[in-house]
Amino acid sequence: MTALVSEASPHAAFPEAALSPLAELVAAHGTRFILATFVDMNGKPCAKLVPVSALAELEAGKLGFAGYAAGLMGQKPQDGDLCAVPDPASFTPLDVVRPGLALVHCDPHVDGKPWPYAPRVILKNALARLAARGMSAKAGAEVEYYLVNKADDGTLVTADSKDDGPHPCYDARGVTRMYEHLTAISEAMNGLGWGNYANDHEDGAGQFEQNFDYDDALVTADRVVTLRYLLNVLAEQRGMTATFMPKPFTNRTGTGLHFHLSLWDGQDGALFPGPGGDTHGLGFTDTAYGFIGGILEHAPALQAFLAPTVNSYKRTGATTTESGATWSTNKASYGGNDRTHMIRVPDANRIELRSGDGSANPYLAIAATISAGLDGIERSLDPGSPCGPGERKPDAHVLPATLLHAVEALRRDPFMLAALSGSEQVGRYYADAKEEEFLSWHNQVSDWEVGRYLTAV
Numbered sequence: 139m140t141a142l143v144s145e146a147s148p149h150a151a152f153p154e155a156a157l158s159p160l161a162e163l164v165a166a167h168g169t170r171f172i173l174a175t176f177v178d179m180n181g182k183p184c185a186k187l188v189p190v191s192a193l194a195e196l197e198a199g200k201l202g203f204a205g206y207a208a209g210l211m212g213q214k215p216q217d218g219d220l221c222a223v224p225d226p227a228s229f230t231p232l233d234v235v236r237p238g239l240a241l242v243h244c245d246p247h248v249d250g251k252p253w254p255y256a257p258r259v260i261l262k263n264a265l266a267r268l269a270a271r272g273m274s275a276k277a278g279a280e281v282e283y284y285l286v287n288k289a290d291d292g293t294l295v296t297a298d299s300k301d302d303g304p305h306p307c308y309d310a311r312g313v314t315r316m317y318e319h320l321t322a323i324s325e326a327m328n329g330l331g332w333g334n335y336a337n338d339h340e341d342g343a344g345q346f347e348q349n350f351d352y353d354d355a356l357v358t359a360d361r362v363v364t365l366r367y368l369l370n371v372l373a374e375q376r377g378m379t380a381t382f383m384p385k386p387f388t389n390r391t392g393t394g395l396h397f398h399l400s401l402w403d404g405q406d407g408a409l410f411p412g413p414g415g416d417t418h419g420l421g422f423t424d425t426a427y428g429f430i431g432g433i434l435e436h437a438p439a440l441q442a443f444l445a446p447t448v449n450s451y452k453r454t455g456a457t458t459t460e461s462g463a464t465w466s467t468n469k470a471s472y473g474g475n476d477r478t479h480m481i482r483v484p485d486a487n488r489i490e491l492r493s494g495d496g497s498a499n500p501y502l503a504i505a506a507t508i509s510a511g512l513d514g515i516e517r518s519l520d521p522g523s524p525c526g527p528g529e530r531k532p533d534a535h536v537l538p539a540t541l542l543h544a545v546e547a548l549r550r551d552p553f554m555l556a557a558l559s560g561s562e563q564v565g566r567y568y569a570d571a572k573e574e575e576f577l578s579w580h581n582q583v584s585d586w587e588v589g590r591y592l593t594a595v
Contacts, residue, residue, distance in 0.1 A: 170238035178209030181499035212255030254559035257501035278352030278398035296344030342390035382496030392453030393496035411486035421486030432514020437470035438547035444494035470535035509557035
């Protein structure tokens, strides 16, 4: 490939016979620039804007990042470059953002090897462990978010000033007022073939959710990252901020990131439903019950990945909201079609994991959950009978009360500590970073403390 691309014909540099899979996609979509993207362990999207004239360098893994500067990536300032290796299967045209722009998800490498601290690499490693047992995973994701602005005094307010009622869920008027934003996102998803099937006002004033079809677990994780990017950028274009913060408002419902998960025999044979042998009445096989058993067994440690911020525990610890429900659980329970449990079983084909929130890194959350579930399958763990509506079993694990409690639970769980790329070193690095995050917050004097203690004694 030549290094020069004419402005009039941006793909003349790629002789047809020499096109790589990524170059074919670039040519077919009229792409001029690529966002070569990966996320750090906190989920922050990192990218370089690459002109198609440099596509060969990108494909060769020559696009280097200073890993320490990128974020939580397991590097120090003196370490060598993270080199972004693109996955052509993740190519996503983003003409809705800028004409000629596309995004491709990348796997960071160091010294020619996949970097074990990279979240996408971690999920691929977890899926490889499944594949070694003849299984694959599919996932769906419910992406919730708030649309907000900052008032002159710095406080958060809903972007739609008329959206201020205590019971706005599914409100047709709130959806209509945000019609341009919601339809732009919907059309973007459908244009990409994601199968957007619903867009609704959620339980909090200013809160929305937009859904797309389930797919292979890696594809869904990529799409969550891409959708967050789209939501942020398109909201900014309309003078709003889209936030996935778990609890931006004290008195409103928190923001979840619920995952629908299922296991398959290769790609075609569903492993969860099965005739006969249903020990607990939900239409499941022993494989499915073992998967649930593993998640519940490791639930306290798992929350370090599903609810990974200080703010996360303002959501799970909430006792009430304006609407009257928190829609989050603080116990590791499972039941049928009941949204008050950590694991909901809407039908015999899948489970819904409800304890994750909007700050979760989708790669780490899915990887850690699959690892926990696989441990349950291999140990034939029995989750016991499902809870009835609103029921809580006294022996169920209590979920961590704070991020520090979640870190401590992770450190006490050797299996989950080694679930990230099969290395306790990676798990300990993550745990140390999250403890530091908690202590950084804890060391700040808040308005609540001043009001409570200034003249208390």
